[in-house]
Amino acid sequence: MNMRKYTPVFGLIAVIIIFQLVTTAIGREFYLTQLTMSAYYCLVILGLTVLMGYAGQISMGHAAFFAMGGYTTAVLTTCNLMNVKESLFVKLLGTSGLTIMEKNAYGAEILHLSPWISLFAAVFVTAAVAFLIGIPILKLKGHYLAMATLGFGIIVYRIVLGTRLFGEADGISDIPPFKIAGSLAVSGDPAFRVQNYYIAAFLVVAGVILLMNLIDSRVGRALRSIHGSEEAANAMGVNTARYKLFVFVLSAVFACIAGVFLTHFNGGIGPSEADVMKSVTYVAIVAVGGMANLWGALVMGMTLNYLSLRGYFGSFDEFVFGSILIFIMLFFPEGLLKMGNFRNLARGLARLKNKYSADKKEG
Amino acid sequence: MSFLEVRNMCRSFGGLRAVDGVSFAVVKNAIKAVIGPNGAGKTTLFNLIAGSLEPDSGEVRIDGKNIYNLPPYRIARNGISRTFQNIKLFSHLTVLENVMIGRHIRSRSGFIPAMLHLPRSRREERDIRERSMEILELMDIGDLADRDAMSLPFGKQRILEIARALATEPSLLLLDEPAAGLNLYETAQVSEMITGIRERGITVLVIEHDMSLVMNISDEIVVLSSGRKIAEGVPTEIQKNDEVIRVYLGEDDA
Numbered sequence: 052m053n054m055r056k057y058t059p060v061f062g063l064i065a066v067i068i069i070f071q072l073v074t075t076a077i078g079r080e081f082y083l084t085q086l087t088m089s090a091y092y093c094l095v096i097l098g099l100t101v102l103m104g105y106a107g108q109i110s111m112g113h114a115a116f117f118a119m120g121g122y123t124t125a126v127l128t129t130c131n132l133m134n135v136k137e138s139l140f141v142k143l144l145g146t147s148g149l150t151i152m153e154k155n156a157y158g159a160e161i162l163h164l165s166p167w168i169s170l171f172a173a174v175f176v177t178a179a180v181a182f183l184i185g186i187p188i189l190k191l192k193g194h195y196l197a198m199a200t201l202g203f204g205i206i207v208y209r210i211v212l213g214t215r216l217f218g219e220a221d222g223i224s225d226i227p228p229f230k231i232a233g234s235l236a237v238s239g240d241p242a243f244r245v246q247n248y249y250i251a252a253f254l255v256v257a258g259v260i261l262l263m264n265l266i267d268s269r270v271g272r273a274l275r276s277i278h279g280s281e282e283a284a285n286a287m288g289v290n291t292a293r294y295k296l297f298v299f300v301l302s303a304v305f306a307c308i309a310g311v312f313l314t315h316f317n318g319g320i321g322p323s324e325a326d327v328m329k330s331v332t333y334v335a336i337v338a339v340g341g342m343a344n345l346w347g348a349l350v351m352g353m354t355l356n357y358l359s360l361r362g363y364f365g366s367f368d369e370f371v372f373g374s375i376l377i378f379i380m381l382f383f384p385e386g387l388l389k390m391g392n393f394r395n396l397a398r399g400l401a402r403l404k405n406k407y408s409a410d411k412k413e414g
Numbered sequence: 415m416s417f418l419e420v421r422n423m424c425r426s427f428g429g430l431r432a433v434d435g436v437s438f439a440v441v442k443n444a445i446k447a448v449i450g451p452n453g454a455g456k457t458t459l460f461n462l463i464a465g466s467l468e469p470d471s472g473e474v475r476i477d478g479k480n481i482y483n484l485p486p487y488r489i490a491r492n493g494i495s496r497t498f499q500n501i502k503l504f505s506h507l508t509v510l511e512n513v514m515i516g517r518h519i520r521s522r523s524g525f526i527p528a529m530l531h532l533p534r535s536r537r538e539e540r541d542i543r544e545r546s547m548e549i550l551e552l553m554d555i556g557d558l559a560d561r562d563a564m565s566l567p568f569g570k571q572r573i574l575e576i577a578r579a580l581a582t583e584p585s586l587l588l589l590d591e592p593a594a595g596l597n598l599y600e601t602a603q604v605s606e607m608i609t610g611i612r613e614r615g616i617t618v619l620v621i622e623h624d625m626s627l628v629m630n631i632s633d634e635i636v637v638l639s640s641g642r643k644i645a646e647g648v649p650t651e652i653q654k655n656d657e658v659i660r661v662y663l664g665e666d667d668a
Contacts, residue, residue: 283498
């Protein structure tokens with residue numbers, strides 16, 4: 052019985068493998084690069100789906116959490132520790148294997164922190180910020196929460212854009228690969244393309260499984276009850292403030308991890324990742340996916356991000372996502388990938404066909 | 415020996431004293447009714463006891479324990495459960511899942527065990543499901559378990575709300591107009607249900623407008639008018655109380 056719940060996960064794994072085999076077979080392995088990037092963006096979207104679709108709390112600032120992950124790892128892994136090489140702390144890190152010595156393009160030796168440290172630092176920083184910001188703003192509901200999270204997103208974007216440490220408008224580049232184990236590394240090097248595709252896919256599958264379990268549990272039910280009626284949830288003994296805060300932090304951490312990995316994959320990060328428009332895009336994709344629908348979010352997240360990254364929307368990218376949001380809210384508030392929609396479509400087509408054949412008979 | 419003690423409860427909205435120094439007590443395992451004309455402050459009083467509204471002043475004790483001004487979720491953990499006058503079921507959840515939320519305070523798994531689907535949380539989940547199903551069967555709506563809660567007819571929604579409240583295993587149940595909008599047959603069912611709940615050792619405080627229901631089931635009645643308590647006693651006393659007759663039927667000058 053338990054395994055049946057995971058059947059779609061096996062389907063997902065099969066699709067992931069088929070994609071790789073097909074692209075390799077037809078000599079289009081470079082498609083995997085954008086698929087990898089889309090997969091990381093999907094992690095953000097999955098976390099946001101649980102926050103928005105299940106717990107009913109909107110966040111218009113999730114790009115900020117993604118950027119926090121990306122920038123934290125970018126700063127920590129590019130900062131040269133050569134000057135403080137002899138300090139006790141750095142030495143201690145060195146003997147624990149948590150620093151990396153490399154030569155830069157000019158042959159000078161540089162010493163930087165291992166991405167493992169920056170990953171944990173990023174998760175810690177993001178969780179702490181989400182926690183602190185969440186306490187006051189999650190008291191707000193609906194439009195007010197949307198506005199508060201939007202404001203938070205704008206602040207982070209401006210900080211990123213205006214701070215020397217974060218490279219201002221240029222962002223941070225030359226970020227070293229994230230060596231996970233042995234020859235496994237998160238890196239944009241074409242030689243690592245296939246394994247990076249699988250690293251990203253692994254994170255997505257793991258994320259889906261964790262969130263599926265969460266939704267289908269005591270905690271998940273409590274989150275959904277908050278969406279249904281916060282007052283009643285409270286009266287049933289659910290500490291709604293705490294659950295809202297925890298799910299907010301959880302979704303922020305998902306965005307942060309995506310930010311860390313994608314930054315190492317891309318080898319750089321720029322302020323556009325913190326842009327408010329990014330947050331709107333994430334919200335739009337969660338909406339198209341059907342809000343309370345992990346699979347819908349995943350399918351739409353992969354498709355739309357892939358099309359966007361391959362440049363199919365050209366310079367109309369923001370136009371496309373904005374329009375999607377309006378269109379979905381107007382016509383499919385329950386999302387596009389809902390069985391009812393397909394049924395309606397089928398019914399509509401059947402009606403057209405009947406009408407057509409009736410017309411033909413008369414004619 | 416009083417189980418629930420409410421002393422000097424006050425709450426104003428702007429200039430309106432919605433609940434004005436109300437005191438009363440409920441004996442363990444009794445059914446007590448709160449009645450009064452519309453706007454008398456009955457639901458406000460309920461919200462103050464259950465913590466969904468902050469009192470201006472007063473005192474509430476359950477089983478000797480002070481629960482004044484605690485947040486609602488902590489009051490629920492002290493064994494008080496409630497239903498709402500305008501039904502507040504969880505939309506997008508099934509009938510069974512609604513009752514399962516009632517088991518929330520009787521279970522513990524947090525975020526991490528839930529995400530990792532640990533054996534402990536799996537076992538707990540099975541218990542929650544079985545226990546909730548039992549409650550649905552008890553309330554005779556077991557066959558509706560997988561229906562969307564909001565798709566139920568009104569009468570069944572009321573029963574489901576009571577089932578959800580019972581799932582928390584309360585020692586005190588607050589029912590806010592459980593028979594409102596129900597037909598005679600359904601009202602009789604609710605009446606039977608409330609006495610059944612008392613037989614399980616639960617103390618019941620009920621707001622109700624249906625006088626025959628109130629007179630039939632309650633051991634004692636509190637009457638509120640304009641935020642004040644105007645009478646308290648057994649049903650036969652209340653029926654004869656001049657003040658109560660006056661607020662219900664109006665002044666007779668003749």
